[in-house]
Amino acid sequence: MVSVQDVSKQYTSGRGRVTALAEISFSVQSGQGIILAGKSGSGKTTLLNCIGTLERPDSGSILCNGRDICALSARERALFRRQEVGFVFQAGNLLPWLTVAENLQFPLELNAIRGKMQRKRIEELLTHFGLGGYEKAMPAELSGGESQRIAFARAIAHSPSLLLADEPTASLDSANGRQLIELMFSLCRSQHTTLFIATHDQELLEMTDEIIYLKDGRMRQSL
């Protein structure tokens, strides 16, 4: 379960102090898939980053399975991300110098899943995502859809409890985008992974009722 309580965050930029998040509060059950919707600059990415411990909120707390992740040290946050979080970014997610299999190997190595178990998991992921035979392919050789599927496979390779996707369909056509989101929802449901997708794609909003709307860092409509 993820519980966000009164989370606020401000940035200092050339425009002065900008409120990225203002007193955001909500709770999400394990295995639930949530869409964070809003226009560009509404605070979706900042909220995603705070939940994923990439950023620390100025105030408020975020509890993940009862643990306040805002109180963690830098090292603990890195270890939390390593074990509990999977990220899918907008584009250019994959490490360009590693093959598809090596990209999938990365989070497994980080989590000390090695040897036979590692090989089995990589094979399983490639088969599941319909990318069998792509083991030795380089990211540059993949299409946008294939690349995002591999990024998704890598994000869930170590079975995290949280999957955070920031505009994962931005570089895809609508059919591929829809297919990817459907895959995300179904896999997260089956693995009890809590899913957060930040998007401003109207089409995706029709795929679920579990949406948090953000505007200027404030929640406009809760779950």
Added chain:
Amino acid sequence: MRFGFILKISGLILLRSWRATVVLAFMVVSAVASLVFLSSLAVGTNDAMIRNSTELFSGHIIGTDIPRKGDARLLAMAGVERVLIRRQRQFLLWKEDALEPVLLVGIDPVQEREGTALSKKTVRGRYVEAGEEALYLSQDTARRLQVDVGNEVSLGSRLGVPLKTFQVVGIYHTGISHLDQGQAFCPMDAFPGEEGFISTAVFLKPGTSIDNIVAQYRKILPSATFTPWMEFMPDLKQLIDLDDMCMAIVLTLVFSIVSVGISCAFLIFTLKNLREHGIMKAMGVLPIHTASLLVTQIGLLTVSAAAFGTLLGILAVSLFAHTGIDLSDFTSHNQYFVVSGVIYPRLTGTALFAPPLLAVSFGSMAAVWPALYVIRKNPAEILRSV
């Protein structure tokens, strides 16, 4: 994160970004190869200076107070190229009213001609030959005695008792004061009487440890005195030590500059891959592992480039090690280049290992800046900005 995995990822990054790797490696390869060659050239230059100084007459080791002539033969051992035996004693030389005290040195003309370059310093006449009652005089002594080639001079004891008459067959000039003043040479069989101190000039093969040979000599002939060239030519020793120091400074300076170059180039390379570092940090890679990844990349790059550079340097040295680099045209005006103006680059432990070791240590330092840059960056900041 296992070191093996860090090593694998570092290797793959270098291999699959081969263009950038080649450019970065080129700097290290060229620096190491040049400096292996330059260091060997510096050793060769020192060798040439020593050769020009010792092969004129003295050898690398002077042995004095040798008890018997036969004892000198014990000095021939591994690492020794030649042992020249000489007999010497103070006499008086005179011609008419001119009188000059000299140190007369009895030599084996054939062996001396083979092993020393004194005969090349003849300004008039010729070098002495075995079996003749002849003298080879320094120009200064000849001038004082007012004699020239073909003249006869008398030789007597220091009390003025006449012993022998010699014909002057050659006059030399070396430009080195202790050889140019008060010295005269005659064939060993013409040396008057049986008295006279036995001395030796020992010539070593290149790369032989002079201290080791001197130590062995002192064991074999404890009553004799053995002096290495560093003690009787302290000015040359000082020059060579300064030369070595200068070379060390050049090596350090070159690698400092190269490492700044590597650091800048590697920072650009790291900035190009900054988003990937951001993704890895987001995946939970710890700062120590980010630093290890960058240090290992530079380490792998410099180690392999330094190894390749060392091989190239060895190749360049071996190309010139036997033929040498002939600088005679530039050295002919200098009278002290009596033996040769050819420099033979020679690899020593320092010349071989100092450049690659410096490259690797300075190269590792070059990783600090890019590593600190990436570690300090927040992953969210990286992902937002790139």
